[in-house]
Amino acid sequence: MPAFSQADAPVGRYPPAGVDMQLQRLSDHVYFVQGEAGVATDNEGFVSNAGVIITDEGVVVFDALGTPSLADLLLRKIREVTDKPIVRVISSHYHADHIYGLQVFEEQGAAVWAPAGAEKYLRSANAGERLEERRFSLEPWVNETTRLVEPDRYIGVQEDFALGDVHFTVSPVGAAHSDGDLTLFVEPDRVLFSGDIIFEGRVPFMGDANSRHWLEVVERMEDQQLLALVPGHGAAAKHPNLAISTMRRYLSYLRGTMSAAVKDFIAFDEAYDAADWSEFEQLPAFAEANRRNAYQVYLSMEAESLSD
Numbered sequence: 141m142p143a144f145s146q147a148d149a150p151v152g153r154y155p156p157a158g159v160d161m162q163l164q165r166l167s168d169h170v171y172f173v174q175g176e177a178g179v180a181t182d183n184e185g186f187v188s189n190a191g192v193i194i195t196d197e198g199v200v201v202f203d204a205l206g207t208p209s210l211a212d213l214l215l216r217k218i219r220e221v222t223d224k225p226i227v228r229v230i231s232s233h234y235h236a237d238h239i240y241g242l243q244v245f246e247e248q249g250a251a252v253w254a255p256a257g258a259e260k261y262l263r264s265a266n267a268g269e270r271l272e273e274r275r276f277s278l279e280p281w282v283n284e285t286t287r288l289v290e291p292d293r294y295i296g297v298q299e300d301f302a303l304g305d306v307h308f309t310v311s312p313v314g315a316a317h318s319d320g321d322l323t324l325f326v327e328p329d330r331v332l333f334s335g336d337i338i339f340e341g342r343v344p345f346m347g348d349a350n351s352r353h354w355l356e357v358v359e360r361m362e363d364q365q366l367l368a369l370v371p372g373h374g375a376a377a378k379h380p381n382l383a384i385s386t387m388r389r390y391l392s393y394l395r396g397t398m399s400a401a402v403k404d405f406i407a408f409d410e411a412y413d414a415a416d417w418s419e420f421e422q423l424p425a426f427a428e429a430n431r432r433n434a435y436q437v438y439l440s441m442e443a444e445s446l447s448d
C-alpha cells in the first residue's frame with residue numbers, strides 16, 4: 141500500500157483557497173502564517189495570523205484563520221513539515237476572522253481550547269448573524285458547511301502543559317479585546333502569541349473593548365523577556381518589548397486624555413482636537429481608527445466615572 145498522508149488528500153472537501161500563504165519559521169519549534177492587512181473580507185478572509193508549534197509528540201495550532209478553506213491550506217502547509225498529529229487548537233478569542241477554520245482542526249482530532257468568555261459570543265445572536273453575513277461576503281469559502289465550533293474546554297485560569305520537550309503557558313486575560321482573550325507563551329523558544337491584545341505597528345481597532353482591563357494586561361506583558369511576539373494581525377514583532385510598550389502608551393494616552401476631558405466636562409470633539417496625537421499619527425490605521433477609539437474610550441470613561 142502506498143503511504144497516504146493528509147498532504148495528498150484530495151481537494152474538494154473545502155473550496156480551495158487561492159491566497160499565497162507562507163509558513164514562516166520563527167524559532168526551533170514555532171512557525172506562523174501572516175494574514176494580509178485589510179478588512180475581514182479582503183484577501184479571501186486571510187487577514188489574521190495563525191501559529192503552529194511543532195514538537196516530537198504532536199502539533200499545537202494557535203488560532204484557526206477566517207475560513208475553513210484557509211485552515212485547510214494551513215493544514216497542508218503543516219503536513220509539508222511534519223506528519224505528527226494536531227493535538228490541540230487554542231483560540232485566542234472568538235471573533236469571526238480567527239475561528240471559522242476551527243472545524244478543520246477539530247476534524248483532525250484536535251481538542252479545541254478557548255478563553256473563558258467565548259461562550260458569551262457563541263450564545264449571542266451576533267455569532268449566528270455574523271456567520272450568515274460571511275456566507276455572503278466570503279462566499280464560497282464560508283458557506284453552508286461552515287459552522288461555529290463549540291470548544292472542548294474553556295480556559296479560565298492560567299494553564300501550563302508540556303508536549304514533547306516544549307512547555308506551553310496558556311494565560312486567559314479576561315475581557316480585554318473581546319468577551320474573553322488568551323495568550324500563549326512557548327518555552328524554551330520564548331515566543332508569545334498575543335492574539336489581538338497587541339496590534340503590531342498600527343493603531344488597534346478598539347471595538348467594544350474594555351480599555352481599562354486591556355491596559356492592565358499589556359502592562360503585565362512588559363515584564364516578560366521575549367525573543368519574538370506574534371500578534372493576531374501583522375508581522376511578528378522584531379522588538380517585542382517595543383510593540384508592547386507602544387500599545388501600552390497608546391491605551392494609556394487615550395485613557396488619560398479622555399478621562400481628563402470627562403472630569404472637566406469637556407465635549408468629546410473639543411477634547412479630541414486639543415489632544416496631541418503626534419506620537420501615534422504616523423502609525424498605520426490612525427486615520428481610520430483613532431477618532432473612533434478615542435470616542436469609545438471617552439464614553440467608557442464617562443461610564444467609569446459614574447460607577448466609581
Ligand SMILES: [Zn+2]
Nearest residue numbers: 188237336372
Ligand atoms: Zn482579529
